[in-house]
Amino acid sequence: MASQQTPNYKLSRWAGTDRIMMEDFNRDNAAIDAALKGNAEAVAAETAAREAADTALGKKAGLQLIQTLTLATGSDYASAEINIDWSQWAEVYVVFQLEYKGSMKSYNLYFLPNDDYLVRTAYSTHVGAVFHPLFNENLYIEGTTFSGSAITAGTLYKDITGIGLSLTASSGKTAVISSGTTVKFYGRK
Known part of the structure; x- marks a missing residue:
């Protein structure tokens, strides 16, 4: 089992004497997957909002x-x-x-x-x-x-x-x- 964790996502960090466990990898992969999905959803939402604002502005801008x-x-x-x-x-x-x-x-x-x-x-x-x-x-x-x-x-x-x-x-x-x-x-x- 990992004796240390990364500061941001609390992923496993092993010292030389730690025993490496499959559960640590599975937990880390689940945390990474959730973080990546959250980032992708945030980018998609920001892109959609910006495109909607651009469309609205284009309609107002006229010439x-x-x-x-x-x-x-x-x-x-x-x-x-x-x-x-x-x-x-x-x-x-x-x-x-x-x-x-x-x-x-x-x-x-x-x-x-x-x-x-x-x-x-x-x-x-x-x-x-x-x-x-x-x-x-x-x-x-x-x-x-x-x-x-x-x-x-x-x-x-x-x-x-x-x-x-x-x-x-x-x-x-x-x-x-x-x-x-x-x-x-x-x-x-």
Whole structure:
């Protein structure tokens, strides 16, 4: 029989002169089994509670900001890289705010690398659009501007690398992008 016990689970510890008994091993194995089962149940309960909380939070969160791009200033053209995992989103909203100096006639806003237009020949300085990757980056770009115009392109979501903006100045004038020009991407799961 063991003359000593471990401090936490009171498992058998033998000294050199102790007689080793099968009952000691059986009792120790039963204590270890019960402790492991209790730990596994606690982990499973914590995981279930966390997943339920994540689900509840996701329902409350609504739109989540994915990325904000600030476009370069001082020119009539700017571009920026987009880092979106389209397969993670059912819908992606693009909100564009243009700030410029000079006399602008119109502008074009498009996805790169294929110049797939989000907005073509626009005049308003604030534009929005919603796209529907539906958790599948292998779908072709499809969406709608907030004003109701359809957006379609022969480019897959996964192939989008960036966004471009080009201004057209009024005849004989100049127009340049100024500070505060942003593109924000929001996602909905």
